[in-house]
Amino acid sequence: xxxxxxxxxxxxxxxxxxxxxxxxxxxxxxxxxxxxxxxxxxxxxxxxxxxxxxxxxxxxxxxxxxxxxxxxxxxxxxxxxxxxxxxxxxxxxxxxxxxxxxxxxxxxxxxxxxxxxxxxxxxxxxxxxxxxxxxxxxxxxxxxxxxxxx
Numbered sequence: 001x002x003x004x005x006x007x008x009x010x011x012x013x014x015x016x017x018x019x020x021x022x023x024x025x026x027x028x029x030x031x032x033x034x035x036x037x038x039x040x041x042x043x044x045x046x047x048x049x050x051x052x053x054x055x056x057x058x059x060x061x062x063x064x065x066x067x068x069x070x071x072x073x074x075x076x077x078x079x080x081x082x083x084x085x086x087x088x089x090x091x092x093x094x095x096x097x098x099x100x101x102x103x104x105x106x107x108x109x110x111x112x113x114x115x116x117x118x119x120x121x122x123x124x125x126x127x128x129x130x131x132x133x134x135x136x137x138x139x140x141x142x143x144x145x146x147x148x149x150x
Contacts, residue, residue, distance in 0.1 A: 015115035015126035016056040032150035
């Protein structure tokens with residue numbers, strides 16, 4: 001059974017890379033991401049992400065002074081069905097600090113994982129290989145799924 005089937009009825013945390021690849025129309029990941037986001041649009045699973053995603057997705061358009069793209073991306077995130085953007089609260093920040101201390105994660109990665117853990121996500125969709133070091137270390141973490149594995 002593939003990951004999309006396993007995700008059915010579950011909660012999936014989505015890290016920044018899948019959204020960045022979607023927004024930038026990455027040909028390399030087009031097919032697996034189309035499958036994932038189509039299943040999300042159909043409501044097959046609940047999708048959550050941290051609001052920190054905006055700080056990562058909007059970097060390129062801000063850097064290139066593409067103000068219409070910034071507005072478009074902000075509007076897209078406000079209107080994605082079946083996606084809940086979760087703010088960084090005290091509990092997430094403290095969990096992120098603990099993850100940084102234990103696994104030497106960068107702050108954004110620690111915030112993403114802390115958001116997934118504290119919200120009870122079952123899966124963590126990413127393409128960030130830095131998370132590989134955590135795959136077998138703790139069962140408290142959601143199941144890591146890399147885009148190529150979809």
